[in-house]
Amino acid sequence: MKITSIRMMRLWGPRNHGVGGGTAKIARVVVRVDTDSGIYGLGECDDFMGVRQGIAYLDEYFRGRDPFSINAIVSEMLYGTQAPNPAGAPRGPMGKNNINAVSMCSPTATPWGPVVWAASGVEIALCDLLGKALKTPAYNLLGGKFRDHARVYLDRSSPDDITDLGAWEKMAAETVASGFTQMKFDIDFMATECVQDVWNRSLSLRQINRIVERLTVVRQATGPDFEICVDCHMQYNIPDAIRVAQALAPLQLLWLEDPTPITNPDSCAQVRAKSPVPICIGEMFIAEQFRLFVDAGACDVLHPDVMFCGGMHELRRIADFAELNHLPVAFHGNGGALATIAAAHVGVASRNFLGLEYHFIETPWIGGFVRRDVPLFRDGQVVMTDAPGLGVELDREVCRQHLAPGESLFD
Ligand SMILES: [Mg+2]
Numbered sequence: 001m002k003i004t005s006i007r008m009m010r011l012w013g014p015r016n017h018g019v020g021g022g023t024a025k026i027a028r029v030v031v032r033v034d035t036d037s038g039i040y041g042l043g044e045c046d047d048f049m050g051v052r053q054g055i056a057y058l059d060e061y062f063r064g065r066d067p068f069s070i071n072a073i074v075s076e077m078l079y080g081t082q083a084p085n086p087a088g089a090p091r092g093p094m095g096k097n098n099i100n101a102v103s104m105c106s107p108t109a110t111p112w113g114p115v116v117w118a119a120s121g122v123e124i125a126l127c128d129l130l131g132k133a134l135k136t137p138a139y140n141l142l143g144g145k146f147r148d149h150a151r152v153y154l155d156r157s158s159p160d161d162i163t164d165l166g167a168w169e170k171m172a173a174e175t176v177a178s179g180f181t182q183m184k185f186d187i188d189f190m191a192t193e194c195v196q197d198v199w200n201r202s203l204s205l206r207q208i209n210r211i212v213e214r215l216t217v218v219r220q221a222t223g224p225d226f227e228i229c230v231d232c233h234m235q236y237n238i239p240d241a242i243r244v245a246q247a248l249a250p251l252q253l254l255w256l257e258d259p260t261p262i263t264n265p266d267s268c269a270q271v272r273a274k275s276p277v278p279i280c281i282g283e284m285f286i287a288e289q290f291r292l293f294v295d296a297g298a299c300d301v302l303h304p305d306v307m308f309c310g311g312m313h314e315l316r317r318i319a320d321f322a323e324l325n326h327l328p329v330a331f332h333g334n335g336g337a338l339a340t341i342a343a344a345h346v347g348v349a350s351r352n353f354l355g356l357e358y359h360f361i362e363t364p365w366i367g368g369f370v371r372r373d374v375p376l377f378r379d380g381q382v383v384m385t386d387a388p389g390l391g392v393e394l395d396r397e398v399c400r401q402h403l404a405p406g407e408s409l410f411d
Contacts, residue, residue, distance in 0.1 A: 001133065003067050005034045006059035006122055008045075008052060011336075011369060012404035017362040020189040021160035028336045028366065030394070031055060031121040032410050033129055035067055041129025041389060042370070044338035045121030046307050054108075054118025060095035061107040062122075064088050068133075070126045074310055077119040078286075080109035111286050116310050123311025124342045124390075131389030138342070138390055142316050142349035149381040150344035151355040153182035153229070153330070158189040165217050172221035180380035182227035182254065182355055187244065188235050190214055203240040208247050219251050229280070231257040238270050245275035255280035255301050255330075265296035272298055283332035284308050287318050294325050301354065305332040306343040315343065319350035333357035336366040337376060341390050344382035356382065369398045 008031050015026035027047035034040045045051045062073060065088055076086065083104065085091075091103035101107055108115045131138040139145045154175055159167035175183045191210035218228060230253060232241065241259035248256070256277040260267040262284065272279040278300035282290055286309055293299050302322040306315045319329040329352050331343045340358055347353040358377075360366035367376045370392040373385050385391050399409055 001035050001037045001039070001067055003033060003062055003065050004036050006055060006062060006125075007032045007034070007410065008055045009399065009410055010047065010052070010404040010407050011399060011402040013363075013365050013402040015360065015363050015366070017157065017160075018359060019157045019186060020192075021158055021162070026363075026366070027404060028369070029055070029121065030338065030369070030399070030410075031125045033067060033122065033125040035129065037133070039129055039133050041067075041125035041127065041132065042338055042392065042394065043121040043123065043125030043128065043311075043342070044307065044335050045117055046334060048114065048117055050114025051117045051121075054114045055121065056097065057099055057107060058118060058122055060097065060099060061090060061101060067126055067129050070123060070130065071313055073126065074119055074123050074313065077107060077122075078109070078111035078116060078310060080105045080107075111288070111310075116286055117308055120307045120309065120311045120314075123313065124306065124338065127312045127342070127345075128389035128392075135388050137384065137386060137388060138312065138345040139349045139384065142312070142346060145348040145384060146351055146353075147348050149378075149383045150347035150353070151182070151381050152180065152340075152358050152377055153184060153227070153355045154180050154361055155184045155186075155231075155333075155357055155359045157186045162190060162214070163193065165214065168214050168217045169221045172218040176222050176226060178361075178380070179378075182229070182380075184229040184231055184257070184357065185215065185218070186231045186233060187211055188231075188233050201235060201237040201240070203236055203244050208244050211244065212247050212251075215248065215251055224252070227254045229253060229255045229257060232259045234258045234261050236260060238267050241271045242274045245271065245277045249276040253277045257281070257303065258283070265293045265298040268293065268298035269296045272300070280330065283334075286310060287314055287321065290318055290321060294321070294327070300327065302327055302329045303332045304329070305334060306346065307335050307339050308332075312342055312346050315346045316350060319346065319352060323350075323352040328352050328354045330354040331356045334359055336360065337368065337370040338390065338392065340367070340376065341370070341372070341382065341392055344384065345390065347382075348384055365398055365402055369395055369402065371395045
């Protein structure tokens with residue numbers, strides 16, 4: 001079997017609620033890998049800077065290769081190979097865009113940023129394809145499942161009116177009533193009326209007090225057994241991150257996420273040393289970055305994303321690394337239906353899996369552009385099926401309604 005094309009389709013539509021409340025626009029990039037056997041696979045990328053260019057490059061670079069060589073293909077994308085390079089690796093000008101393939105760095109040798117984001121979507125599609133070819137669910141490609149469903153945690157960010165304590169209570173009560181057992185809020189959006197300087201990475205006592213007040217309402221609404229997490233989005237300086245962590249201690253949070261900028265494991269380790277709340281990090285990390293943070297004693301929960309770490313096999317590799325260090329892994333989830341299902345396959349196949357994030361419960365089309373035999377969520381979980389590959393097909397009508405300008409449906 002040979003890869004005949006790697007295509008993409010950009011979907012576009014409203015995003016209700018989301019980070020900071022309100023309505024915005026959002027795009028998803030669906031990837032399709034076709035083969036000469038007629039079997040194809042589907043994947044998903046985030047619509048970040050450079051991703052679509054990366055997929056176009058990979059289309060021209062990997063045509064003609066064996067789609068079963070998933071790890072070799074991803075490794076070649078991210079780290080290159082030695083001369084004389086794999087058979088079939090192009091060199092020089094390629095395809096209609098006349099892109100120059102540099103043989104010694106085939107094709108990019110840059111394991112972060114747009115390269116790994118594009119590679120992740122292609123890898124997800126290759127796993128779907130391989131599962132279909134072997135007539136087995138993708139979780140069986142990873143050694144089989146430990147459990148029949150993957151727990152999901154909802155990112156609720158904040159209500160539209162953050163000063164309305166009733167809105168916080170309502171949001172919490174709705175989440176509990178809908179069957180979920182864990183949710184997350186965004187500290188940096190919880191008390192924005194108290195922010196005096198958007199640049200200086202500080203949290204005032206007034207801001208911390210409003211955050212504690214609003215999360216206390218949430219805790220009272222959920223009851224004591226519900227898991228609550230908070231995300232700092234890499235925004236704060238060390239002392240203020242410690243101060244907010246200590247202020248939140250009575251609420252029994254599951255984790256405090258990305259308290260300081262993620263370029264430096266030392267600062268995160270300093271926060272962790274004084275934080276009564278476990279520290280979760282890594283939504284944009286590749287495997288080697290997790291090693292740096294674990295070695296520095298900078299985290300309690302590893303938090304990779306299938307769309308940003310290199311795909312399903314890399315996600316499993318990070319989960320195994322966490323397990324070797326007796327740490328749990330939770331999966332950051334900024335994706336739509338396809339990425340969520342892909343991460344769920346890895347979650348059920350990972351011993352130390354805590355849960356999988358989902359952002360878009362208020363925006364049905366993002367969770368509805370693929371169809372499967374069962375609903376996307378049931379009782380706050382993704383229920384796994386025996387369907388081959390990822391077990392999904394595109395909902396062509398939902399896709400048609402949300403095609404970005406200039407895009408067309410896969411034939
Ligand atoms: Mg986060």
